[in-house]
Amino acid sequence: MTTTTTHQNLDTTTTPSAAPRSSAVTARRTFLVAAPVLAAAFTIVGAVGDPAAGINGSEMLKIYIENPSPLQWKSTGYHWAYAFWILPAFLGAGLVRGKGGWLANVAALLAFAGMVTLPGMLITDWYAAAIGHEYGLAGTQAVESYMESTMWGIAGFGIAAMAGFVIGVPLSVVALIRAGLVRWWTLLAVLVPLAALFVSQGAVWGGLICAAGLLVYAWSLAGAVRKVA
Numbered sequence: 001m002t003t004t005t006t007h008q009n010l011d012t013t014t015t016p017s018a019a020p021r022s023s024a025v026t027a028r029r030t031f032l033v034a035a036p037v038l039a040a041a042f043t044i045v046g047a048v049g050d051p052a053a054g055i056n057g058s059e060m061l062k063i064y065i066e067n068p069s070p071l072q073w074k075s076t077g078y079h080w081a082y083a084f085w086i087l088p089a090f091l092g093a094g095l096v097r098g099k100g101g102w103l104a105n106v107a108a109l110l111a112f113a114g115m116v117t118l119p120g121m122l123i124t125d126w127y128a129a130a131i132g133h134e135y136g137l138a139g140t141q142a143v144e145s146y147m148e149s150t151m152w153g154i155a156g157f158g159i160a161a162m163a164g165f166v167i168g169v170p171l172s173v174v175a176l177i178r179a180g181l182v183r184w185w186t187l188l189a190v191l192v193p194l195a196a197l198f199v200s201q202g203a204v205w206g207g208l209i210c211a212a213g214l215l216v217y218a219w220s221l222a223g224a225v226r227k228v229a
Contacts (some may be wrong), residue, residue: 046078052125065128065136082114183220
């Protein structure tokens with residue numbers, strides 16, 4: 001008869017350690033935080049470069065036709081500003097677990113719709129200026145009137161763009177608040193810039209307010225990333 005003895009060496013027993021965070025995840029979350037900062041920078045470029053900042057209607061078109069060079073800075077700046085502005089609402093959905101999860105999903109869907117429409121619509125500035133250069137202000141207005149009255153797709157793009165920009169971004173912040181990842185004032189950091197942008201009609205002072213709010217938004221997102229790390 002033999003006896004089998006099991007020896008346990010408690011000194012050498014180890015517990016599995018947490019897997020190190022993927023560098024790809026780190027890069028993704030860094031990009032999430034950097035996006036509002038980049039949006040702030042490009043908003044300033046767009047506002048400062050806009051030759052008709054704070055002006056709308058026919059007078060704005062006339063100025064764009066006469067100033068195609070600075071117009072390129074305005075349109076390029078706002079193109080990238082809008083893209084980076086909306087991006088956190090899309091990427092940030094991955095941070096939300098439990099409460100706020102479905103809100104984050106809806107916000108991400110709206111953000112996707114906004115990102116693939118709103119930035120690209122800035123190219124119409126260049127078409128308007130080029131048509132006006134060749135055919136005058138009346139030519140630009142005639143083309144715009146024809147497009148608006150006969151092409152329903154333009155309205156569709158506009159709805160998708162505003163849904164992502166005006167609804168998707170704030171909704172994503174509400175989802176983060178519900179998840180306990182950011183404080184309530186983060187919502188103000190995205191609502192105030194939206195209001196400033198529309199009220200100022202792209203004036204430089206509005207761009208500065210937008211940039212300040214976006215930087216606060218980035219700081220809050222950095223805190224959210226630290227909480228889920």
